[in-house]
Amino acid sequence: MNKKITIGIDPSVTSTKFAYALVDWKFKTATIGVFRDFFEFQDFVLEVKGKEGVRAAVDNSNAQNMSFDMKGSKAVVARKARNVGRNQERSELCIGWLDKLGIPNRGVKPSSSGTKKSEGYILGRLRAEDITLVEGRLARYTKGKDQGSLREDVRDALELALDWA
Secondary structure, eight states: OOOOOOEEEHHHHTTTTTEEOOOOOOOTEEEEESSHHHHHHHHHHHHTSSSSTTTEEOOOGGOOOOOOOOOOHHHHHHHHHHHHHHHHHHHHHOOOHHHHHTTEEEEGGGGGGGOOOOHOOOOOOHTTTTTTEEEOOOOOEEEOOOTTTTTTTHHHHHHHHHHHH
């Protein structure tokens, strides 16, 4: 298939809402960032749906067919269960919206991408393809020990977009 535009979406329920990456293979750019909410995701998809060759990959924990770990107090286990359910719901909403608009997509099991890739690995892949990185809102951590690094969910979204080229 001819490379055009591939989108990666990681709809986690962490404090960053959910991350995206759009790789435009013709213009050799990768735009990354974080959506504020599902409505911003919908607007983004409406903007790109008319472009030729758009495809999307969504990190879909529903496809994983396994449960979360039950370690911790009752409160911790309850929080994990809520987060897993919300992640699954967001994944299905994203896939449903893409389907409704006729954008080819696939849900990808989080484990199918293998081990988490480092920022150096992801940036090396971009350099190898001669792709320029364009950073959007909240693409990097702004506090803590990882301050200045690309967010893990943004790296995951970028890897999804690169892998489905």
